[in-house]
Amino acid sequence: MTELNASEFRTLITSVFPELTASVFKLAAKSWDSLAVDVDDTLIFKFPRHPGAERALVKEAALLDIIRPSLSIAVPDMRIHDGPPIFSSHAKLEGEHLIAEDYDALREGDRQHLAEDLARFYAELHVLDADRIRSAGAGPIQAWQSSDAVRTKALPLLPPEIGSFAQAIISDFEALPPDPHGKTYGFFDGHGWNMAFDHAQKRLNGIYDFADSGFGPLHQEFIYSNFISPDLTARIVSAYEMLTGRKLDRRRIAILTGFHRLSELAELADDPAHVELMVRNVATWAAAAHVA
Numbered sequence: 198m199t200e201l202n203a204s205e206f207r208t209l210i211t212s213v214f215p216e217l218t219a220s221v222f223k224l225a226a227k228s229w230d231s232l233a234v235d236v237d238d239t240l241i242f243k244f245p246r247h248p249g250a251e252r253a254l255v256k257e258a259a260l261l262d263i264i265r266p267s268l269s270i271a272v273p274d275m276r277i278h279d280g281p282p283i284f285s286s287h288a289k290l291e292g293e294h295l296i297a298e299d300y301d302a303l304r305e306g307d308r309q310h311l312a313e314d315l316a317r318f319y320a321e322l323h324v325l326d327a328d329r330i331r332s333a334g335a336g337p338i339q340a341w342q343s344s345d346a347v348r349t350k351a352l353p354l355l356p357p358e359i360g361s362f363a364q365a366i367i368s369d370f371e372a373l374p375p376d377p378h379g380k381t382y383g384f385f386d387g388h389g390w391n392m393a394f395d396h397a398q399k400r401l402n403g404i405y406d407f408a409d410s411g412f413g414p415l416h417q418e419f420i421y422s423n424f425i426s427p428d429l430t431a432r433i434v435s436a437y438e439m440l441t442g443r444k445l446d447r448r449r450i451a452i453l454t455g456f457h458r459l460s461e462l463a464e465l466a467d468d469p470a471h472v473e474l475m476v477r478n479v480a481t482w483a484a485a486a487h488v489a
Contacts, residue, residue, distance in 0.1 A: 351479075
């Protein structure tokens with residue numbers, strides 16, 4: 198699929214929204230699947246980069262129509278425009294990404310409030326009607342790399358000082374029994390790059406990018422906040438247990454976190470643009486695990 202240039206984005210958007218002719222357009226984000234265009238800092242337009250991403254975008258909009266009324270936190274009110282090319286539009290959720298340095302700067306009360314908001318978000322998602330969610334297109338979440346692939350492709354890229362840690366994570370992952378809570382529909386992408394966080398008010402305004410949502414093991418839902426901070430994950434887990442009455446296994450979450458980072462490294466082992474970051478992600482988690 199040939200990608201559009203900046204002027205083509207503007208022409209396509211204003212052909213559907215002529216009132217935006219005098220607006221300011223800027224590229225908001227570029228991922229493997231889509232390009233996002235920010236208009237006047239109030240609207241987001243997403244353009245899929247390949248046919249699979251088109252299908253995912255249509256599915257995401259259908260899922261959000263079901264999810265949105267059941268959530269306490271704001272999520273995009275996404276509309277699909279058939280094009281060609283197909284694209285989506287939604288009002289921008291006010292806020293910025295939340296990364297580790299931002300979380301470290303938060304005070305105790307703000308950290309706890311954030312954790313409780315996220316725990317409530319997960320609790321509300323996890324009780325949605327599974328059949329209705331499936332009818333909107335939700336399926337299994339993307340599978341990770343196999344243990345053999347991780348050993349073959351990821352381990353040789355790691356520095357010697359974390360090799361034994363990685364070996365142990367793989368063995369622990371292989372020994373895990375099935376998730377005691379089974380599979381549920383969830384977000385499975387709860388890192389800070391999908392959050393609209395108001396840094397002035399220290400509050401989470403919204404969550405976006407549901408393209409990777411689907412049915413998966415419940416404990417896996419809680420690994421992604423470790424990209425922000427293990428402290429945040431611990432708070433989310435405790436708050437979720439209070440809200441739902443479900444008991445979560447913190448050791449399982451730690452093992453899944455480690456294996457997920459090794460799996461991402463194995464998946465991108467031949468990608469020079471991303472492999473260094475993947476190695477760093479494994480090393481960061483190894484350091485956090487040793488502290489714990």
